[in-house]
């Protein structure tokens with residue numbers, strides 16, 4: 001064990017190696033549950049898409065393709081900066097670490113801002129089932145299901161972004177105080193795994209809802 | 216194996232252990248010690264067990280007469296719902312993993328704690344918050360959907376505290392995910408040197424399989440409950456046929472979790488059985504690998520059979536046929552276990568002590584519960600007995616007959632380890648016998664009345680069922696006495712019980728090599744494992 005490492009190891013671990021492997025595996029196992037959580041919603045989507053393909057196509061056209069494409073790009077960039085943050089931490093570049101973490105945070109916030117605006121648009125156009133719902137199209141009931149699932153899926157995703165963003169903000173503040181280093185990078189790495197997962201979840205949501213009639 | 220342990224004094228002048236290691240309410244409520252968290256779980260699941268039993272007892276009293284004299288139908292619905300919700304989500308699912316999994320898993324694998332002690336404490340808090348939601352539901356007047364929350368009744372028509380209940384159940388799912396995550400990672404990464412996968416105690420294999428089911432199943436329930444909540448609060452129509460939704464989809468999603476949940480409840484019990492049977496027959500378990508792998512097979516196949524709850528719900532007949540076949544398939548690994556336990560008993564040196572009474576009861580009752588499950592898995596038979604007391608009796612044989620029996624067996628077996636004290640043996644055996652008799656008296660009549668057509672969830676019924684209902688209620692009284700007895704003498708034994716010593720049963724397994732109660736860090740030095748599990752033959756030689 002290198003000098004100074006022992007203070008980083010919790011008493012119930014043998015060494016820092018075991019601790020790191022344990023923490024990383026913990027996040028991977030957690031992500032499996034996340035896959036199943038989103039999977040439940042996607043399952044419901046699959047069933048209704050199979051039942052009502054035209055209605056879903058029609059309803060999908062109401063969504064904002066421009067804003068969502070920008071948002072997809074923003075989120076992918078945030079994944080890149082997150083990956084760079086992990087690299088910066090492992091190679092002990094403190095300044096870069098803070099820069100990359102902050103940009104991830106900013107990009108994540110932009111995503112949520114745009115998402116919020118999209119929700120507002122839906123509200124204006126009376127496309128929120130149960131809250132403000134008035135649909136002119138051919139299949140109002142089926143479209144209602146489409147939008148219910150849309151809000152369930154994107155809402156769940158946004159919740160993950162908010163939770164992730166909060167944790168990221170705390171980590172960024174700690175990073176500013178030089179808490180992380182090339183021997184103590186678990187937290188950054190695990191944060192990265194989570195962030196990439198949330199990103200991937202969006203990569204599924206985006207085509208399912210926004211691109212559904214544009215194939 | 217080293218055996219050193221001076222007698223223990225709970226007031227704590229001599230030996231240090233996890234109980235006297237720190238004092239005060241704070242040292243308990245903020246503890247990250249897996250053993251203390253296990254005790255917190257023990258207290259809370261016991262509370263909810265008796266709360267849920269109370270609800271059941273009220274039902275049984277009402278069912279003594281064919282008329283509705285004790286309760287209105289509405290209150291009856293609320294009572295059986297709260298009974299089901301409390302027993303399934305706040306007792307059966309967390310009981311064995313929360314209490315014995317938490318306490319034993321790190322010790323059995325020679326670790327100092329679980330991988331994420333703070334998450335472990337968090338899981339208990341989430342459990343408690345969820346319990347408070349459920350208690351709030353009771354105070355609010357209850358919920359009347361049944362523990363299954365079938366839509367569109369639950370989302371549109373039910374006039375009771377559905378949302379509160381759904382939030383409570385959502386949270387308790389979170390709690391079990393936290394526990395399961397901890398268990399999986401701990402088993403993977405924190406085993407003592409020399410403790411290979413096939414040297415693990417079978418209880419650990421059972422916990423591992425259970426945790427996998429929790430990880431894969433619970434999130435789907437969470438997603439479903441989110442949709443139910445949205446539908447109930449906002450009036451979205453995902454499962455509402457009036458708005459183009461599909462209520463059968465809800466049933467698919469619900470049972471995708473809730474059938475495997477049966478194995479979340481019974482697999483830990485099977486793990487307990489393997490430990491107890493080997494110890495009280497002083498014999499190596501028969502077919503170790505088969506038992507270990509059958510746990511994994513159950514975890515896997517258990518995910519492919521949910522449709523057997525929906526044979527009459529409008530799912531396609533062909534789906535029904537496939538689900539029926541798969542249901543027969545999932546019975547095979549359970550049968551393997553029963554045969555292997557029986558083979559372990561064969562020519563063993565049987566010691567008939569309380570835990571062994573419980574586990575023998577477990578095997579018998581689980582066999583009945585399992586075999587009647589095959590009746591229900593057969594399409595044609597199921598159409599006849601669907602939604603009758605036959606189903607009620609079947610799953611009570613599995614959940615109460617098997618899981619609660621194993622839970623109590625485990626409680627008696629590891630009580631000396633957890634508290635350092637022995638319980639009174641004669642009373643232990645007496646209560647095990649009372650519970651066995653009371654249980655059969657309660658639920659055997661339900662098989663009969665269900666078979667001749669008494670539907671479940673009705674409290675007004677034709678006169679000819681009365682004799683069977685009265686028998687069942689009498690049985691439940693006996694059963695109740697059987698449950699209250701251990702509560703009394705176990706508490707009594709905390710102060711007055713004989714000191715146990717590190718290994719009162721002469722059992723093998725790492726937990727018996729450390730003191731009773733174990734010290735805060737479990738072991739003085741990390742143990743090194745050189746033999747396979749249940750090495751009773753060599754233990755005899757050593758002694």
Ligand SMILES: [Cu+2]
Pocket residue numbers: 473474477520521523524
């Ligand atoms: Cu089932």
